[in-house]
Each structure stands twice: as C-alpha cells, then as structure tokens.
Amino acid sequence: MSNDSSATPAPTDNPPQDLAEAARWLGRGSVLVVGDAMLDRYYYGEVTRISPEAPVPVLGVQREMSVPGGAANVLRNVTALGVSAAFVSVVGDDAAGSDLTALIGRQAGVEPWLLVQGGRVTTVKTRFVARGQHLLRADSEDPAPLHPKLGERLLRIACDSIAATTVTILSDYSKGVLGAGIAGKLIAAARAAGRPVLVDPRGNQYEDYAGADVIMPNRRELAAVTGLPVDSDEEIVIAAQALRHRLGFGAVLVTRSEHGLSLITETETWHFPAEALEVHDVAGAGDTVAATLAAGLAAKLPLHEAARLANVAAGIVVGKVGTAVARQDDIIARLSPFDGNRAKIVTLAAAVEQAERWRRRGWRIGFTNGRFDTLHSGHLHLLEQARAGCDRLIVAVNSDASIAKIVNGGRQPQRPRPQAERAANLACLSSVDLVCFFDETTPISLINTLHPDLLVKGSNHAADVVGAEMVRGWGGTVLLAELLPTAAGFGNGGSTKLNEEKVDGAN
Secondary structure: OOOOHHHOOOOOOOOOOOHHHHHOOOOOOEEEEEEOEEEEEEEEEEEEEEOOOOOOEEEEEEEEEEEEEEHHHHHHHHHHOOOEEEEEEEEEOOHHHHHHHHHHHOOOOEEEEEEEEOOOOOOEEEEEEEOOEEEEEEEEOOOOOOOHHHHHHHHHHHHHHHHHOOEEEEEOOOOOOOOOOHHHHHHHHHHHHOOOEEEEOOOOOHHHHOOOOEEOOEHHHHHHHHOOOOOOHHHHHHHHHHHHHHHOOOEEEEEOHHHOEEEEOOOOEEEEOOOOOOOOOOOOHHHHHHHHHHHHHHOOOOHHHHHHHHHHHHHHHOOOOOOOOOOHHHHHHHHOOOOOOHHHEOOHHHHHHHHHHHHHOOOOEEEEEEOOOOOOHHHHHHHHHHHHOOOEEEEEEEOHHHHHHHHHOOOOOOOOOOHHHHHHHHHOOOOOOEEEEEOOOOOHHHHHHHOOOEEEEEHHHOOOOOOHHHHHHOOOEEEEEOOOHHHOOOOOOOOOOEEEEOOOOOO
C-alpha cells in the first residue's frame, strides 16, 4: 500500500444527508488492522447416538468450514465494506498458520503482512455444532509475547503501514501480538502520523492503550477496568468518563449486547438501541463494530455517525450464523426502504447465510433452478408443489452472463428477459422464499454451496438432474415433477404429480 496523499480522502463540503447515504461512503479511505489472527474451524453434523466409550454425544460430521478469526475477522469485516486494508499479524510455522495465511491472502483489497515465528502455535478455535447447537469448543493457542526481534520487525512494518493508511485498528485478543509494549508504541506512531487509532481491548491492563482515539470495551470489561457499576445509562457514562480521563482516550464506545452501543466523548453522549431484527449468533459482533467504525472514520464521517453505522452492522451480523460479516450492501439495504418481495432477491453469499439460518432452525431447504423467462402455469405448479415438499424454497435463476454463455455455445436461440425482471416475477410468488443468480451454465457449484435437502426438477430431466447424485450423497431427496400438458416443451415445466425419490441416509 503506497504512502501517498490518496490514502486520506479529501474533506468534502457535501456531507451525506442521511445514514443510508453515509453507508455508501464506507468504501472510501483505507484501514490498517494489527492484532491477534486466529483460525476459526467449524465441524457441522448430526448427533444420533451416545458413545459406548463414555456418556458423550457422537457427532457425525457432515461438513467442515474454516474462516479467519480474531483480528483476521476484523479484516474480513473491513474488506466486506469495500475498504482497502493492510493487515499485520503473526502465525506459527504449522499447518494452521499456512491455512490462515492462504485464507487471508485470498481476500481482495488486502496487503497482508503475516510474520512467522518458529515454534509458535497458531491460535485455532475449533467448534463442533449439531443443528445449530454448539457441543464443544477446543482451543489451541500460545499467548506468550512475541520474540523480541520479531516484535521489532512487526513494529517497523506496522509503522510504515500506519503512514500509508487512513485509520488504524488494534485488535487485541491477548494472544501476544500486541503485548510487551507494542500496543503503546503503535498508538504513539499513529498519533505522530495524525492517524486515528481504535482499540478493541482485552484484559484489564488498559494502560497499554493510553492515548488511543477510541477504546471499545464491552459493559463487563468497562466495569472490571474501572471498578464502577454499569447497570444503567447514567452509570455507563460515569464509568466511561472516568476511564477516558484517566488514560487520555478521545472517546469510549461501549458495546452493550442486546442493549446496543453507547458512545461517550468529552462533551457528548449517544445511546444507540440494538438494531437486530433477530439474534442467532453474537460471535464476532464486536469485530464488526470495530471494522465499521474504522471504515466510517476513514470515510471522514463524524464519529457519532460512524458509530450509528457500526450499530446497524452489528444488528445484521447477530442475525447471521457463525462468525459472519456485514457487507456494505447489507447495511444500505437495512437503512433503505424496499419492497418486501424484492427483499427475497439476494446475492449468493446472502443466500448461503440465510440457508444456514433456516437449517439451524431445523427447516428443510428446497432448491430448483431455471431461466424462468416467461412464467406459465407449469412453472407455478412446479414451484407450489416444490414448496409443499420443504420448509423454505430457494430458486436459482440463470443470470444474463449464464445465458450469454449458453447462447455462445449455440444451444439457446434467443436471449430471455433481463435477470432482474425474471427474478422480480419469481419473488412475487408466495411459494418462493429466496431468489439468487448463478453465472455458470449449470447450478452444480451453487447446489454444492447451498447444500439443499430437496432438489426439484421437471420429469423431463429425470435422466440428467444436475446435482442429484450430490444431494443423494448427503442424504437429501430428489423430486421429479411430471409436466402439465400445457407446459410440455418448456425447460422448467410444472407438475401434476411429484415422485419423491427418497434416499436412505441411515448409518
């Protein structure tokens, strides 16, 4: 990331008129994240029996997932907002460190500096989950301070990156990266460079963070570090002001779980009520707050406005499953009026997240796909019967790009209506719960990603249902729809009868 004037956006005489417009500014500027990177691993499956070796459940693992965690999750949230970022952290010389390095390296818009310390264990948090319930978490970590020479190298790299970015986040998970005085030195460097620095702290040694522009404790941490009660709004303000004066913080942003956020500066206080429509998982919400606040400051938004956006973003991620992120589009959609039916039309990433929320509730997820150029009675009957066979139905539509590939292959004589129009027509149907697009000529990759329990196609595809074997492999069901006579010849006709081909998934 080059050190030039373009790193800092120029002040504007035309500030955003409302919060939705402010959210559109979030991609401006750049952010440096320094802190403890870790690897979050998830094993999902079903529990059907108790171990004969000990009175513990046996998890039949069905799928695995690894995502960046800790400070690396702050980075995920920063880039999800469209902000370019630099990232400085340390991993061990082990397989987990290699996996984490690869995951971070695949993120767009990131300049990663992942230093390797020989003999150090990369922090890994492994979670075992059945039907949305956490059975166990196993941690592997080395919280010791960095080797002094490695610490000096990290400081040099981070100080160079401070000068080349707009805002700095110190994400401390007490795993050693910001120990041994490193946090204080980075805060001093940021202040000398005229860059705001935000700290997401851990532990009770807040002296290490003295002079930061914003400190972000949760309510429990605020009580522990000040020794003051924090049960009411007034008590939180008193404790935050005491902390701010004692250690020279510019502002204190208190995360209050289901009660939202409180922002306390020298002269003003704001209490933002929680924005969550529903709460599924609070993991990573603090990382989202830090990332969104930094993105707002990098875009030159006022601190209280950046905090409002951070509160909205936190409300979005707690409605998702697992360690999730809030994207700029998510925030804009939450803040902008929209038609309820059109809200069903989502990106692939949003479809995956929604499917996971439904799956966590134990709901059966159905899937079908097609061009859906002109909806006819055959389409409608197929969709109604498909919906009857599941709890929630996802319909994937060939995108314009997908159709172009088929046209170029000579298999499709005419281009259908634009994808937005086709999706909007589907979204109006009560039988359809979610609509997304796929750019490939077949939906095989999408099926593998969404992992539906039910796959539906017309009986004219009986011999070649794309993804059928895959769905059978994880114990799903294939529904073959007999076409209505009036729908014969259409690529995705309806049905008068559905033949359910059940798969014996017992083991």
